[in-house]
Each structure stands twice: as C-alpha cells, then as structure tokens.
Amino acid sequence: MRADDPAIRWIEEPKLGLSGKMYLPLIFQGLTTTARHLVGPKRTVSFPEQRPNIADPLIYRGVHRLNRDQEGRVKCVACFLCATACPAHCIDIVAAESPWPDREKYPEHFVIDELRCIFCGMCEEACPVDAIELTSLFDLTGRTREEMFFDKEKLLSVFDQTKDAEPPKSAGLPPLQRPEEEHHS
Amino acid sequence: MAKVIVDGKEIEIGDDERLNGIQVARRAGVEIPHYCWHPGLSVVASCRMCLVETGTRNAETGEISMLPKLVPACQTPARDGTVFVTQSEKVQHARAFVEEELLIRHPIDCPICDKAGECYLQDYYFEYGQPSRRADLRPFTSRRRPVGQTVTLFVDRCVMCSRCVRFTREISGTSELMIVNRGNQEEIDVMPGFPLANKLSGNVVDLCPVGALGDADFLYHQRVWFLKRHEGVCTRCATGCSISIEENQNRVYRLKPRENPHVNQWWMCDEGRYGYHHVHDPSRLRGASRRGDDGYEPIDWHDVPEDIERRVERSDSVACVVSPHLTVEEAYLLCKWIRQSKPQASLFLGPVPVMGEDETFPGGFTIRAEKCPNRRGVEEVLRHFTSRVSTFDEALEALDASTFDLVWVTGGYLGDWIDEPTAARFGTASELIVQDMFDSPLWQRASLRLPGAAFAEREGCYVNADRRLQRAAWAVRPPQGAWPEGHVYWRLLEQPGMYRAQVVLDEMAEQIPCFAPAAGGVPPLGVVLDVAQPVQR
Numbered sequence: 001m002r003a004d005d006p007a008i009r010w011i012e013e014p015k016l017g018l019s020g021k022m023y024l025p026l027i028f029q030g031l032t033t034t035a036r037h038l039v040g041p042k043r044t045v046s047f048p049e050q051r052p053n054i055a056d057p058l059i060y061r062g063v064h065r066l067n068r069d070q071e072g073r074v075k076c077v078a079c080f081l082c083a084t085a086c087p088a089h090c091i092d093i094v095a096a097e098s099p100w101p102d103r104e105k106y107p108e109h110f111v112i113d114e115l116r117c118i119f120c121g122m123c124e125e126a127c128p129v130d131a132i133e134l135t136s137l138f139d140l141t142g143r144t145r146e147e148m149f150f151d152k153e154k155l156l157s158v159f160d161q162t163k164d165a166e167p168p169k170s171a172g173l174p175p176l177q178r179p180e181e182e183h184h185s
Numbered sequence: 186m187a188k189v190i191v192d193g194k195e196i197e198i199g200d201d202e203r204l205n206g207i208q209v210a211r212r213a214g215v216e217i218p219h220y221c222w223h224p225g226l227s228v229v230a231s232c233r234m235c236l237v238e239t240g241t242r243n244a245e246t247g248e249i250s251m252l253p254k255l256v257p258a259c260q261t262p263a264r265d266g267t268v269f270v271t272q273s274e275k276v277q278h279a280r281a282f283v284e285e286e287l288l289i290r291h292p293i294d295c296p297i298c299d300k301a302g303e304c305y306l307q308d309y310y311f312e313y314g315q316p317s318r319r320a321d322l323r324p325f326t327s328r329r330r331p332v333g334q335t336v337t338l339f340v341d342r343c344v345m346c347s348r349c350v351r352f353t354r355e356i357s358g359t360s361e362l363m364i365v366n367r368g369n370q371e372e373i374d375v376m377p378g379f380p381l382a383n384k385l386s387g388n389v390v391d392l393c394p395v396g397a398l399g400d401a402d403f404l405y406h407q408r409v410w411f412l413k414r415h416e417g418v419c420t421r422c423a424t425g426c427s428i429s430i431e432e433n434q435n436r437v438y439r440l441k442p443r444e445n446p447h448v449n450q451w452w453m454c455d456e457g458r459y460g461y462h463h464v465h466d467p468s469r470l471r472g473a474s475r476r477g478d479d480g481y482e483p484i485d486w487h488d489v490p491e492d493i494e495r496r497v498e499r500s501d502s503v504a505c506v507v508s509p510h511l512t513v514e515e516a517y518l519l520c521k522w523i524r525q526s527k528p529q530a531s532l533f534l535g536p537v538p539v540m541g542e543d544e545t546f547p548g549g550f551t552i553r554a555e556k557c558p559n560r561r562g563v564e565e566v567l568r569h570f571t572s573r574v575s576t577f578d579e580a581l582e583a584l585d586a587s588t589f590d591l592v593w594v595t596g597g598y599l600g601d602w603i604d605e606p607t608a609a610r611f612g613t614a615s616e617l618i619v620q621d622m623f624d625s626p627l628w629q630r631a632s633l634r635l636p637g638a639a640f641a642e643r644e645g646c647y648v649n650a651d652r653r654l655q656r657a658a659w660a661v662r663p664p665q666g667a668w669p670e671g672h673v674y675w676r677l678l679e680q681p682g683m684y685r686a687q688v689v690l691d692e693m694a695e696q697i698p699c700f701a702p703a704a705g706g707v708p709p710l711g712v713v714l715d716v717a718q719p720v721q722r
Contacts, residue, residue, distance in 0.1 A: 078405070080408045
C-alpha cells in the first residue's frame with residue numbers, strides 16, 4: 001500500500017487542551033481503573049492447579065487433531081489444501097494411494113510442527129472433508145523439538161482423547177461413492 | 186497481407202500463414218477456450234468449447250455479414266476479411282452450456298485429483314461457467330484403470346476431447362488408445378492385451394486437459410501448485426528436448442516438455458521424462474576423497490583446487506578426458522585451465538554412448554541413438570584447443586603406451602559406462618582424477634575422487650544433434666558433498682564468487698568463432714551454431 005493510496009483516510013491527532021497538558025486528570029482516571037480492580041472479583045486462575053474455563057471449546061484454537069471416519073480410518077484424503085493454506089508452512093504431508101477400495105488417496109505421513117504453528121485455524125477452514133480440526137487443548141509441552149512434531153498417529157490419538165468432550169464439528173460428507181466398474185481388460 | 190478482425194481489432198497475418206480462429210485471436214490478445222484443439226494434432230472440433238461468432242467483410246463495400254450460427258474457432262481458417270466475435274452474449278452462453286454439460290458427468294473430486302491447479306476444466310469453469318450448478322449431483326470418486334505401465338486412466342474425469350487418441354494415431358503412430366461406446370457412455374480405453382506401451386506414452390498425460398490421464402510416476406506425489414519450474418534441456422539423448430524441470434524443496438518431481446518448434450515441438454520421450462530418478466539416487470557419490478597410505482581419506486572441497494594444482498604441477502604429461510555430458514561452459518573451463526597449467530596437455534573426447542538406431546516417429550519426433558546431450562558442443566570446444574578432436578579410443582591407446590603421468594576423467598554417465606578391463610588400462614598413469622556421479626571401476630582406481638553433479642544441478646548450454654545450442658538452468662542443489670563440475674573449474678581458474686555459466690559463455694562467444702551466435706545470451710528456443718561436422722569414428 002502506498003502512502004498516496006486513495007483508500008487511506010488520514011486523520012489528525014486531536015489537540016491537547018489544558019487538562020490534557022497537565023496530565024493530572026488522566027492519571028486519576030488510570031488510578032481509578034486500578035482501584036476498581038483491586039476491590040472487584042478476582043479473575044486470575046492459579047494455573048496449572050486450577051484450569052481456566054474455556055467458554056466455547058468449539059471455536060477455541062488449540063492443538064490439532066485428525067478426525068476418524070465411521071470405520072475408524074483417518075478421514076484425511078491428503079489433498080494438501082491445509083498445507084497450501086498454512087501461513088506458517090508447518091504441515092508436511094506425504095500422500096499415497098489408499099489401501100481401501102472406496103478411497104483414492106490417503107496421507108501416508110501427516111506431520112504438524114506444533115512449534116511452528118501459529119494456531120490461526122486456516123487448515124480447518126481449508127479442509128474439504130473436515131478431517132483436521134483444532135481442539136481446546138492448549139497446554140502443549142514437550143522436552144525436545146522433535147517431540148513437538150505431531151505425526152499422524154499422535155494427531156489421531158488427540159482425536160480419540162477429545163472426541164467425547166468435543167464431537168466433530170460437522171458430520172462431514174459421507175464417503176465418496178465410486179460407480180460400478182465393469183472389467184473388460 | 187491478410188487482415189482478420191477479432192473483436193473489432195484488425196490483425197495482420199502473413200500471406201503464407203495458415204492460422205485458425207484460436208491462433209489469430211491469441212495474437213489479438215484474446216484467449217478462446219478450447220479442449221480438443223491442439224496445435225500438434227488434427228482438428229476434430231468436437232468439444233464445442235471454442236464456439237465463436239464469425240463472418241466476412243466484403244472487400245469492396247466493407248460491409249460485414251455474420252453467420253447466423255456459432256462455429257468452432259479451431260476449425261475456422263483466418264482469411265482476409267474474416268471476422269471473429271469472441272465475447273458476445275451468445276458466445277458466452279454457449280460456453281456456459283458446454284461447461285455445464287461437461288460438469289454433469291464429472292466427479293468433481295478436485296481435492297484428490299492430480300490435475301487440480303493446471304486443469305482446463307477448473308480454469309474454464311471458473312472463467313466461463315455458470316455461478317452455480319443446476320444439476321443436483323454429488324461429487325463421487327472416479328473409476329480408475331491403468332491403460333499402460335506409465336499412464337492411469339480416471340474414466341469419469343474424461344471430457345472426451347480425444348487428444349490422447351489422436352496423439353497415439355498421429356504422433357506416436359501406435360494407435361493403442363480408442364474411444365469405446367457412444368453418447369454418454371463414451372470412454373477412452375485400450376484393446377485387452379494391447380496396453381498403451383509406446384516410447385512417447387507420457388505425452389498423453391500432458392495433452393489431457395483434465396485429470397483423466399494420470400502419470401503413474403507422478404500420481405499423488407505432489408500438488409502442482411507447489412512445483413517450481415526451471416527451464417532445462419533433456420540430457421538423455423542428442424535430441425536435447427526443451428524441458429521444464431519441476432521441483433519442490435530441492436526434489437525433482439517431474440519433467441515436462443517445453444514447446445520448441447525447432448527441437449521437440451510439444452513432446453518428449455518416456456526415457457527422458459522418467460529419466461530423472463538418478464538425481465535422487467541414494468547411491469550418488471558424495472564427499473571428495475584422495476588415496477592415502479591406508480585407503481581413501483576425505484578431503485575438504487575447498488582444498489580440492491590446490492590439491493589438483495599440486496598433482497598437475499608435478500606431472501610431466503597430462504591428459505584430460507572431457508565427457509559429452511558436460512555443458513559447453515564446463516568443457517571450456519576445464520580445457521582452458523588444463524592448457525594454462527600444461528600447454529602440452531592432451532585433450533580427448535569422452536566415450537559417446539550409442540544405443541541402437543535413431544528412431545523417428547510419424548509425428549516427426551526423433552529419439553537419437555547417441556545417448557549424450559553435448560557431443561557436438563564438447564567437440565567444438567576441443568577443436569578450439571587442439572587441432573583435431575581425439576576420441577576416447579585414442580586416449581586408451583596412448584595410455585597403453587604409458588604416455589601420461591596424470592589423467593583427468595570427467596564422467597556424468599548413467600549405467601555401467603566403463604568396464605573393468607577398460608578401467609585397468611588407466612593403470613599406467615600414476616595419477617588419476619575422476620569426476621563422476623556413480624561408482625565405477627574407474628572410480629575405484631582414482632587417486633583423487635570428485636563427486637559431480639546431475640543434469641538438474643548443472644547450469645550451462647548443450648549443443649544438440651541439429652547443432653542447436655540450448656540453455657539449461659539449474660533446478661536443484663547437488664547432494665551434500667558433491668560439487669558441480671563447473672564450480673570446481675571456476676575455483677581452479679580463481680574466478681570470483683559463484684560459478685556463472687553466462688559469464689563463461691560470453692567469453693566463449695568472443696574466443697571461439699562458432700559460438701559467436703550465443704553472444705549476449707541464449708534465446709529460450711536456442712540458437713543454431715555454425716558447428717563443423719562431427720569427427721568420424
């Protein structure tokens with residue numbers, strides 16, 4: 001964006017009056033806020049003894065999970081759209097032909113670098129089969145960087161852990177149907 | 186000069202040019218969408234995507250009379266006074282209907298389709314289709330069957346443009362593919378027991394405007410929008426097809442032909458197309474080493490130039506075998522340096538691999554028997570430094586007479602290029618410097634081993650069988666521990682910075698008369714050099 005872009009609206013800083021120049025009213029205003037919080041109800045949580053209350057886990061953007069379909073297989077079709085949408089380039093997928101007759105393609109490897117991830121949720125938005133979702137798990141720790149590369153098994157295990165508390169956000173599309181193949185060669 | 190009017194704009198075309206509506210519109214900067222038409226194939230006008238309004242202008246009165254119905258632009262020749270209207274409401278309606286009809290039977294499994302991202306159906310629907318789909322059809326998975334070793338057919342994705350069928354009939358001349366059934370049951374197929382198995386089979390995948398024909402070699406490995414293209418030259422035979430090397434994160438995923446009317450038109454052979462796997466072969470040689478008292482000891486690459494200098498310095502007679510796999514720049518630098526250090530050094534052309542006979546297909550595409558990219562270029566460089574080009578056999582004969590103290594051999598060949606008895610003849614030289622990609626009997630005898638680069642890692646020019654000099658850019662970095670040959674020579678000559686092939690080529694254009702056409706850069710389609718006839722073997 002250039003400085004002479006017509007879309008930019010330039011505004012002037014308001015001029016300070018006498019009270020503003022003295023600063024005193026503003027100092028009192030600030031101190032009033034502090035005092036109000038001193039006597040008000042406590043909102044601080046003693047983490048980790050006490051867990052914070054997540055208002056809506058469905059929109060919270062925590063650790064990823066890879067959903068399973070009805071048969072317990074990974075739902076992902078390895079289309080790479082999450083990796084394409086990812087602004088942090090933290091998703092690495094190796095696609096392969098699926099071992100199942102009703103599916104064409106599946107992820108042989110699916111690794112998310114949770115340290116690199118910025119938890120923006122674009123992968124979830126991009127997924128055409130609702131296979132990748134962000135859970136409300138937020139306290140993510142590990143001793144090494146390697147531990148924080150979450151592979152397919154780990155991401156599926158996150159699903160197993162969280163599926164009861166947070167059911168998949170949408171049922172997703174039913175599995176794609178393949179027309180009958182008549183064999184003649 | 187014939188004048189054609191496209192969307193009210195007058196376009197002049199040459200009198201001997203035979204263009205159709207699509208081509209002439211392209212000159213006017215208008216893209217007419219099309220599936221079945223391809224400049225290299227016959228016209229069938231079956232997809233109906235290129236329908237336009239057309240008419241003629243009366244040369245005397247200047248009055249334009251339009252045809253009442255739409256005609257396919259691919260089948261309409263552009264003559265003097267022909268009028269094309271490509272953007273009218275009528276045309277746009279026709280395009281939207283064609284798109285709608287194609288999408289009625291399309292699986293729309295774009296997320297798992299390898300063509301997504303370079304698919305004409307995707308692009309054209311986005312550009313010309315209706316905003317929403319009227320048919321109440323759900324996406325489904327395409328039926329799939331292999332039609333040959335290299336190509337997989339996704340039956341339901343096909344738009345029946347018949348480009349692949351025409352390719353096998355007109356260009357490869359093998360006619361494996363055909364259309365079975367009629368109407369909405371139409372399918373591409375092969376006869377049972379006669380799979381698609383010709384040496385150009387991979388081209389049908391390039392021709393397919395949608396994802397119906399999948400390359401078994403590339404299938405599911407990478408999405409096309411991740412790939413970065415680098416202009417290259419195929420090095421598998423002396424034809425030297427123009428190709429683009431497509432890579433992501435330093436890994437080559439596929440090679441595609443690049444249109445070059447002087448060399449390969451739109452095609453390339455399967456040997457070249459699938460002949461890139463050696464680039465990532467784990468058995469590639471890595472790490473420079475020299476023979477010490479007890480076996481080979483590793484040597485830092487930055488000490489290599491000095492080591493070579495020392496070895497050459499203490500040798501009385503020096504010979505250099507210049508491989509036809511080197512680029513002309515690399516060959517020039519090597520010869521230049523060795524002649525600077527030892528003006529009497531002998532220069533030989535490396536072995537030229539020849540397999541079978543030249544094979545020309547009905548479409549005019551030729552696969553050469555000479556399986557190296559740059560014999561003519563290297564010969565021309567050698568001719569600049571020596572009066573005549575000496576062959577590899579002459580080098581062996583001279584070696585038998587123990588003529589040389591030091592021999593420097595450049596390789597870059599694929600497969601077993603040198604056998605044990607031949608390599609043993611190099612035993613008469615006390616020093617043997619070898620630059621190569623893979624282990625060989627010669628490598629086992631070397632006193633200084635320098636792992637070299639593969640074609641996708643080299644930068645420089647090749648001169649093909651028709652004496653056309655083409656430029657190739659490097660696409661991927663060589664594996665750790667291997668240095669491109671040019672880089673070694675660049676260091677030897679104490680040139681500043683990184684190896685830059687263009688600088689060398691500019692110098693060559695000044696020094697060697699026949700390289701003069703390459704002065705000031707090589708155009709994308711290459712330039713024809715004035716190269717003398719090859720030496721007789």
